[in-house]
Amino acid sequence: MDNLGYIIKRLGLAAVTLILISFAVFFIIQLPPGDFVDTMVANMIRQGEVVTQEDIINLKSMYGLDRPFVVQYFGWFKGILTGNWGTSYYYNQSVLVKIKETLGTTLMISFVTLVFTYIIAVPIAIYSAKHQYSIGDYIVTFIGFVGLAVPHFLLAILLMYVSFRLTGKPLMGLFPEGGITDWPSFLEFLKRLIIPVIVISTSGACGLIRRVRAQLLDEQGKPYVLCLRAKGVTERAITFKYAMRQVLNPIVSGLGGMISGIFNGSTITAIVLMLPTQGPILLKALQTQDVYLSGGILLISASLVVIGNLISDILLAVLDPRIKLLEEIK
Amino acid sequence: MMGLAKHGDLNLTARELKRLEKERLKQEKYFTASQWRLMWRKLLRHRLAVISFVLIALLYTGALFAGFIAPYGLEDYSGTYSNAPPSKIHFFHEGEFVGPFVYPYEIAYNEFWEKVFVENTAQPYPIKLFVKGSPYKLFGVFKSDVHLFGVDNANLPPGKDEVRVMLFGADQLGRDLFSRILIGSQVSLTVPLLGTFISFVLAVVIGGVSGYFGGLIDTVIQRIIEMISSFPTLPLWMALSAAIPPGITVTRVYILITIIMSLISWPGLARTVRSRFLSLREEDFVLAARIAGVSNFKIIIKHLVPGFMSYLIVDLTLGIPGMILGETSMSFLGLGMRPPATSWGVLLQECQSVHNIANHPWKLIPVLFVGTAVLAFNFLGDGLRDAADPYK
Numbered sequence: 001m002d003n004l005g006y007i008i009k010r011l012g013l014a015a016v017t018l019i020l021i022s023f024a025v026f027f028i029i030q031l032p033p034g035d036f037v038d039t040m041v042a043n044m045i046r047q048g049e050v051v052t053q054e055d056i057i058n059l060k061s062m063y064g065l066d067r068p069f070v071v072q073y074f075g076w077f078k079g080i081l082t083g084n085w086g087t088s089y090y091y092n093q094s095v096l097v098k099i100k101e102t103l104g105t106t107l108m109i110s111f112v113t114l115v116f117t118y119i120i121a122v123p124i125a126i127y128s129a130k131h132q133y134s135i136g137d138y139i140v141t142f143i144g145f146v147g148l149a150v151p152h153f154l155l156a157i158l159l160m161y162v163s164f165r166l167t168g169k170p171l172m173g174l175f176p177e178g179g180i181t182d183w184p185s186f187l188e189f190l191k192r193l194i195i196p197v198i199v200i201s202t203s204g205a206c207g208l209i210r211r212v213r214a215q216l217l218d219e220q221g222k223p224y225v226l227c228l229r230a231k232g233v234t235e236r237a238i239t240f241k242y243a244m245r246q247v248l249n250p251i252v253s254g255l256g257g258m259i260s261g262i263f264n265g266s267t268i269t270a271i272v273l274m275l276p277t278q279g280p281i282l283l284k285a286l287q288t289q290d291v292y293l294s295g296g297i298l299l300i301s302a303s304l305v306v307i308g309n310l311i312s313d314i315l316l317a318v319l320d321p322r323i324k325l326l327e328e329i330k
Numbered sequence: 331m332m333g334l335a336k337h338g339d340l341n342l343t344a345r346e347l348k349r350l351e352k353e354r355l356k357q358e359k360y361f362t363a364s365q366w367r368l369m370w371r372k373l374l375r376h377r378l379a380v381i382s383f384v385l386i387a388l389l390y391t392g393a394l395f396a397g398f399i400a401p402y403g404l405e406d407y408s409g410t411y412s413n414a415p416p417s418k419i420h421f422f423h424e425g426e427f428v429g430p431f432v433y434p435y436e437i438a439y440n441e442f443w444e445k446v447f448v449e450n451t452a453q454p455y456p457i458k459l460f461v462k463g464s465p466y467k468l469f470g471v472f473k474s475d476v477h478l479f480g481v482d483n484a485n486l487p488p489g490k491d492e493v494r495v496m497l498f499g500a501d502q503l504g505r506d507l508f509s510r511i512l513i514g515s516q517v518s519l520t521v522p523l524l525g526t527f528i529s530f531v532l533a534v535v536i537g538g539v540s541g542y543f544g545g546l547i548d549t550v551i552q553r554i555i556e557m558i559s560s561f562p563t564l565p566l567w568m569a570l571s572a573a574i575p576p577g578i579t580v581t582r583v584y585i586l587i588t589i590i591m592s593l594i595s596w597p598g599l600a601r602t603v604r605s606r607f608l609s610l611r612e613e614d615f616v617l618a619a620r621i622a623g624v625s626n627f628k629i630i631i632k633h634l635v636p637g638f639m640s641y642l643i644v645d646l647t648l649g650i651p652g653m654i655l656g657e658t659s660m661s662f663l664g665l666g667m668r669p670p671a672t673s674w675g676v677l678l679q680e681c682q683s684v685h686n687i688a689n690h691p692w693k694l695i696p697v698l699f700v701g702t703a704v705l706a707f708n709f710l711g712d713g714l715r716d717a718a719d720p721y722k
Contacts (some may be wrong), residue, residue: 013556020557028566031573148675149704153656154697158679164684256560263562268659272682281567283663286572291686296571302561 006317014310021302022080026073028298029291032187037065039089039289076292080299086292090285095296098281103300106277107172109270110262110304112193113200117258121205122251130239132217140209147206152265156199156272156326163195174275201266204258211250219243252316256309263301369640370653372717379713381708387599389703392599393515397466400509401480401495404672406464410491411504412633413682413690414447418493425452431456432481437608444689455493458482464715501680510672511696517673521588522653526646528592529599533642538630541607546713548604563594571665580671587666592651602645640718648711658700662714674700 018132037059041051060066067075079085085095174196176188196250219225228238270279278297285294373379392399417432433449440446461480469471481495494500498507540551570590574583610616611634619629660666663681669676677696681687683695689693 017552017556017560020553021560024557024561028569028573033575107630145705145708146701149651149701149708150697151659151700153659154678154681154700155695157684157687158694158697160684161687164688260560260562264564267562267564267568268663269661282568284570286665289572294569294572298561298565301565305560305562 005316007314010310010313013137014306017306022299023297025298025302026076029295030069030072032289032291046063056217076295084193085296088285088290088293090288090290090293095292098293099278099296099300102276102278102281105275106266107201108279109196109266109275110259113197113204113262113266114258116197117201117205117208118251120201121208122212124205125209126216126239126244128209129213129220130214130235131240134162139144144209147202150202151268152199152203153268153272155202156195156269159195159199160273166317176269190250199269199273200262201268203265204261207261208254208258211254212247215247215250216243219246219292248319249316252319255304255315259308260305263305271280353536369714373713376713376716378709379717382507382709382713383667384562385702386710389515389699389706390519392512392575393519395468397468398474398476399478400506400512401461401463401477402506402509403464403466404505404510404513405670406509407503408491408500408504411494411496411500413445413502414496414500414504415636415690415693416497416499418449419457419495420454423451428454429456432493432495433491453485455485456482457495462509496627498695499690500721501577501677501693507677507695510677511674511699514672514674514677514696517606517667517671517701518654518657518675518700521584521591521657521673522650524588525591525595525653526650528589529596529649530642530646532592533599533603534597534635536596537603538607538634540600541604542630542634544608551600555600558594558597561594563652563656564659566594566658567591568663568665570661580668583668583671587660588658591656594656595649595652599642599645599649602641603638606641609654610634610637640714641650644711644718647707647714650707650711654700654704654707 008241020044037056041056044051057066065072076086083096085099087093088095108328124140128137131137174189174192176185176192180186180189216239225238225243228242266275266277267279267282269275270277271283274280278301282297284290285297288317348593352439397403414435417435419430419432421427421430423431431454433451434453434455435447436450438446438448456483457479460476460480461473463477463480465473465475479495481493483492486493494506496506496508498511501507501510536551553622567590570593571587574586616629616633619633624632657666657673658678659676660671662678664679667673667676674696678700679689680693
């Protein structure tokens with residue numbers, strides 16, 4: 001079996017997962033009692049219109065709401081595949097258009113956060129493992145624990161409060177008024193990006209630091225490291241050339257979980273900091289029972305996690321041939 | 331390990347003999363101790379875990395006796411004390427020691443026409459133990475109106491608003507934050523426990539079936555687990571919580587939230603259980619049991635589950651912080667517990683605006699409780715993980 005076969009197998013599994021996810025999403029958005037027509041009828045009655053039972057039944061059959069669950073699901077799923085994700089009742093817009101509006105910003109923030117997490121976490125973890133039980137190590141471990149313990153939204157509030165105290169005005173939103181047109185407005189944008197990126201990356205970075213540190217410490221005690229040391233290989237080469245190869249595994253395999261964590265963080269952080277991402281729209285959609293919109297956002301975020309898992313699986317197979325071998329033996 | 335007894339010293343005194351005998355017994359006890367006893371011993375040596383355990387015990391005691399310890403009820407409000415800062419507790423009135431007391435707050439306005447609270451130092455109101463206050467039910471059964479402490483309002487001039495002691499200040503409606511944190515912990519600290527129990531049962535049953543039978547069942551269950559864990563937790567939590575219909579009773583909201591919390595943590599646990607099953611089911615003792623005609627169910631419960639119980643407990647403990655944060659986040663967003671019920675997340679709803687925090691920073695105090703609980707469970711879980719393998 002070559003790499004291609006392995007990748008195709010992974011792709012197949014990911015597709016199955018995606019179909020299962022779409023089914024679960026449709027199930028979830030159907031959960032709340034009542035449907036879109038009920039809301040519409042309630043609005044019509046409030047506006048003084050007379051609605052008969054017959055009208056309701058007609059409306060329901062018009063929107064296909066009287067059909068069985070599975071039929072409705074297949075209708076919805078076909079729409080997803082053909083690019084018709086339904087209409088957002090609240091925004092009175094196509095769901096896909098609404099999602100596209102914020103998808104760019106969401107992905108941008110997620111990507112910046114991901115890169116930031118790795119850039120921050122990996123060097124800190126290496127330092128911490130190389131200087132085990134030093135003051136620096138204790139500080140890092142302590143911050144790591146606290147970072148895992150404080151919920152995102154509180155960190156967002158606290159940093160917002162600090163920035164408010166320091167600058168006198170709250171750093172809310174992401175884009176400066178009038179958009180990014182020149183250098184100063186770009187700097188302003190970068191300034192506003194700092195808090196969300198720190199907040200969202202904290203828990204992911206803390207988790208990564210712990211994992212990488214533990215793995216590196218494990219490696220340090222292994223006989224091959226002893227052998228290398230005995231041969232007179234420099235400490236730097238041992239760490240970066242030999243031990244780090246083993247550590248790549250937890251770094252790469254954590255990618256899917258990291259993306260999932262970033263979505264968790266960015267959803268609630270965006271709500272607190274009023275960022276133009278999918279978080280606030282999801283909340284609004286859920287509050288107003290805008291089912292197709294919330295379904296679409298759920299589907300998108302879960303799909304991105306699946307894609308992240310897929311990428312990390314493939315990367316792992318390329319980086320570490322043993323993993324593929326193990327799979328074959330199974 | 332244990333210190334070896336000194337040899338070659340023939341002139342042992344009776345006292346030394348006794349000491350040696352004691353040590354031998356101790357060693358014997360160590361070697362014959364059960365796995366659980368060894369785990370317990372190792373856990374006690376993990377200092378952070380012990381401190382965390384004590385903290386957790388304190389928090390739960392507070393939740394259990396919340397009605398008694400809290401000086402006020404959940405909904406006791408006071409217009410005068412709206413957004414009041416934490417009460418200053420004094421001991422000396424006009425240079426004379428009178429024990430702990432508070433001065434009543436009076437509302438004044440500063441040069442920016444902002445509301446400020448000024449103490450009226452004319453008359454001290456002593457803080458007493460076992461004061462009668464608003465009625466509550468201890469453990470939901472015993473009716474009482476005695477509170478651990480409170481302000482003695484006997485000297486209150488008629489027609490004046492009752493003087494209150496508010497250790498953590500008051501919220502927008504003038505309700506005591508300390509009381510509300512304690513009463514809120516009854517929700518915030520029990521949801522994760524119940525949720526953990528539910529995910530434990532689900533994980534053992536589903537993971538066990540998956541690992542024990544293998545084959546098609548295993549494949550299907552693994553796909554479903556993969557599907558659930560592909561969802562970013564928070565959006566999924568939000569979607570499920572939003573599906574809770576409005577207007578149902580507090581108890582039912584509570585139960586549904588608990589189920590939602592547990593639904594999301596069982597897949598990971600089920601994976602752990604499954605992998606343990608896969609390695610354990612090949613063991614000889616399982617084969618022996620099967621040949622002896624023991625039923626599948628009994629093999630799982632009696633022979634396999636005890637084999638990885640300690641690992642499961644570690645994972646369960648480490649799953650609790652996530653649930654605390656989850657419930658807090660949901661309630662903070664207004665999708666979790668709803669007033670009149672209170673949890674730490676509900677209390678933090680007032681912290682959504684910067685101006686509110688900037689002017690009333692004491693409203694962030696619930697954060698300390700959330701952080702303490704989460705950290706304590708994390709440290710306890712870490713200690714348990716070290717202890718889970720006592721022979722190491």
